[in-house]
Amino acid sequence: MSALPSLVLEKLENLPASPGVYLFKDREGTIVYVGKAKSLKARVIADLDTLVTASEKEALILENNLVKQHQPRFNVKLRDDKQYLSLRLPLDDPWPRLWVVRRPNRDGARYFGPYHSATAARRTLHLVNKHFQLRTCSDVDMAARKRPCLQHQIKRCPAPGVDEVDREWYGEQAKNVALFLSSRHDELTDRLGDQMREAAETLRFELAAVYRDQLRAIAKVREGQRAVAFDGEDRDVIGFFREADAAEIAMIYVRGGRIADVVTLPLKNLRAPDDEAISAFLAAHYAPAASDDEGPSAALPIPKEILLPMELEAEGGLGEWLSELAGHKVDLVVPKRGPRHELVALANENAKHAWTDRRKSSVDVEERLVKLQEKLRLPLLPRRIECIDISHLGGHDTVGAIVAMTDGVPDKKRYRTFHVRGTSGDGTGGDDYAAIYEVLSRRFKRGLDARTELRPADSAMLAVADSAGDDDEPAEVDADAGWDLPDLFVIDGGKGQLAMAIAAARELGLHDLALCSIAKEKENVAGELLIDRIYLPGQKNPIPVKSTAALLLLAQARDEAHRFSNRARERLGKQKRFASLYDGVKGVGEKTKQALLAAIGGPTALARASDEEVLAVPGVTKRHLHALRAAFPGPSANDSEPASS
The missing domain is CATH 3.30.420 (Nucleotidyltransferase; domain 5)
Incomplete structure (x- = not known):
């Protein structure tokens, strides 16, 4: 006690025997721990502050808020809550559908979950979509649809946006889904049994078969659930x-x-x-x-x-x-x-x-990283590895993707994708060498800036993660993850691709960055199968990967980069295909664009519409009209003023 500063000793003597929250601080005054106690006097660092509350519940709420505010390094840190996914089912919608959301809201809809991983959530969603006939398309897609989609063709959706569908029957399907996701399987089984028998008695055998398949799906799910019933409660x-x-x-x-x-x-x-x-x-x-x-x-x-x-x-x-x-x-x-x-x-x-499994896995990864360091003669233990892959479609929509692994595990907060600009501004015409040089020049420049604690003036990264936020993609790039360079940088390709990476690094003076490339297996001119092989700078002969566990880490990084770059390129192509000419009109946002498309149509229809018709669209103002007429002249283009609304 005598080693404590006099200020702390004075505070300890005056602590009240009341519920409250205490904040431990280091010598710089930074809060390092926030805790609560029934009696503050019973809880006792260089400094502490105390906040008295009226009850234990208030102490709990205050503690929770202070932990979120100060992020003390010694408090319990769980995964970010964005990782918890739920399934949303709005039963009051005319045609309810089920989809994945990150955070439940107080909007009257039913939420199910949370699911500990996106994979578990989407597996459940797939199971529901397979056996319960609810629509999977969004409200906008359903309103715009003119004919049934593939889901209808494979008997997984009744196509309520196109065909005549019994709204009462559809509502029953939605209620069955709610029972299924609530694990009220006994009630649901009885309900489906009655519906199946009723359908069979009225000679609707196809519908009876649907209920039969649903019963089988429920039985299969229950097989994997251990019964611990002693009162049937949750x-x-x-x-x-x-x-x-x-x-x-x-x-x-x-x-x-x-x-x-x-x-x-x-x-x-x-x-x-x-x-x-x-x-x-x-x-x-x-x-x-x-x-x-x-x-x-x-x-x-x-x-x-x-x-x-x-x-x-x-x-x-x-x-x-x-x-x-x-x-x-x-x-x-x-x-x-x-x-x-x-x-x-x-x-x-x-x-x-x-x-135990996590500790064993950690030890195994450590051994593999040590062997990888020895095999590639690396100066540092490669705890963080990055890998680049280039993807394009016929020389267009060229995308460079960089994935990261930390201690052998994908580090998705550090995933990056780059739109390759090229000399024409539309990719590099399929030149992988030029694309690798461009992307790595931008990536390495960011890394060099990070070394000197500088931030580049403009954003080199033009595209990042998939907004779906599933297990395959990061929900967002973490700015705190930074652009610092990894212990080892891997290039998907052979000697030529490695040469481009070396040139990009040396151009920036990065002579100490560890680089290698990994080439996919292929046949040589003699018809012999060449397995995955690793190329090192200054070494003529490649290293065969074979089944060496340490080298397989690089193959895993390469495969992940390949998958991620393809996804990024597909997203870019989809954005271009579904882009609207309204996107380039200044001041016209997404809601206004959707309202224009729904009420009038595309720019061709807009050119034929009068000013009065355009202004009658919800959300469209005179300012919008001026911008639209400047981009797409219409019948009122020569008028000095548009008609009043």
């Missing part, structure tokens, strides 16, 4: 395992008495006590997506019971806060025996297993 079960500053949280979702999903999350550099780590996880997991005048609501469904592996100091305030969010009583239970205790034991075992 509950979330928390498991926890920790060694030193690394821990794992496991969460078992029990729905309708069956295990619907098991999710594990790592907690790294953990300094907080075990109970605080679990409290912080629950607060972050169920935290509201937004607050409005009606008050906050949970971003995720909260069951009536949450089973915990240990007592929490903040249990009272946490339970009160969760109950308020959920709109019903939420019980936090630490079971000592019986089926509930067995569920917690199962969750703890899952947490331990995940922690």
Whole structure:
């Protein structure tokens, strides 16, 4: 205690025995940890601040807000909430559809999830689309459609935007989907059984077959769900395992008495006590997506019971806060025996297993990186690897994609895509060498700027990630990830592509950047199969990849870069194909453009329309009209003033 500064000692003597929040600071005054306590006097770094609250619940809310505000380095850090996906089903829509969203809103729609990965969410979406006949197209696509799409042809959509569809029957399908996603399988099975028999009795055998297939799909899903029913209620079960500053949280979702999903999350550099780590996880997991005048609501469904592996100091305030969010009583239970205790034991075992697997995987990757360093004679351990690939379509829509791997795992926040400009401004005419030189010159220039802590004046990156945000694409580029250069840069190609990369690096004075290229397997002139091989600067003969685990890391990076560049090129082509001539009109935004297309049509129709007709379009003003007539002269082009609205 005597080693503490006198300021801290003075504060400790005057701490109140009341609920509140404490903020630990380092010598520079930076907040390094935010915590809560029933009694601030019972909790005791170079400095601390305390904030007294009226209750434990207020302390929990204040702690959550301060952690978000200050991002202290010793607090529990979970994955960014953008990674949690849900499925949205607006049952009050005339023709409901199901799709993936990142954050539930208070809009009256039903939300299902969260899903621990985009893959799990989209797999569920695919299962629903395959067996339950709901439309998959957006409202705009459905309104513009003149004939049924492929989904209708393969019997997965009744095409409500084109064909005559029984709205009541369609609504029943949507309700069945809601039951399916809510894991109310018993109720849904009874419902579908009755519908199948009714359809068969009225000789609608094709419809009866649809219900039969849905019943089979439900049965198959239930086969993979372990029954733990002792009362059939929904509950979330928390498991926890920790060694030193690394821990794992496991969460078992029990729905309708069956295990619907098991999710594990790592907690790294953990300094907080075990109970605080679990409290912080629950607060972050169920935290509201937004607050409005009606008050906050949970971003995720909260069951009536949450089973915990240990007592929490903040249990009272946490339970009160969760109950308020959920709109019903939420019980936090630490079971000592019986089926509930067995569920917690199962969750703890899952947490331990995940922690062990993650540690083993980390050790394996370390060994592979060391062997890769030795094999390629690299000056540094290649913890971060980047790889470039070029994709184009007949010499047009040329895109360069760069992917990153950190410790053998895709680092999607560092993925980058570049529109290749070329000498003509429309790519390089299929010249991969020129494209590689251009893209790497821009990438390396960014890296050089990062070394000198400078930011380039203009943005060299013209396109980044896919907005779909699934597991295959990053949701957005992380500006904090920076442009610093990797330990090893890999080029998809052979000696020629490697030579272009070396030229781009040396032009900027980057003589210390480790480079190599990896060529795909092919046949030589003698008909012999040449396996993947790696080319190094200054070395005549390539290194065969074969099945060496360390070298396979480079093949994985190459394959990922190839996939990512193709996706980027497809997006660019799609943007061009679906571009509207209205896109270039100054002041005409997306909503105005859609309104014009719906009410009048394209520029040709606009040229025939009178000013009065254009101004009658919702959202179109005189300012829009002037800009539109300047771009597409119409019958009123010679008038000094457009007609009044």
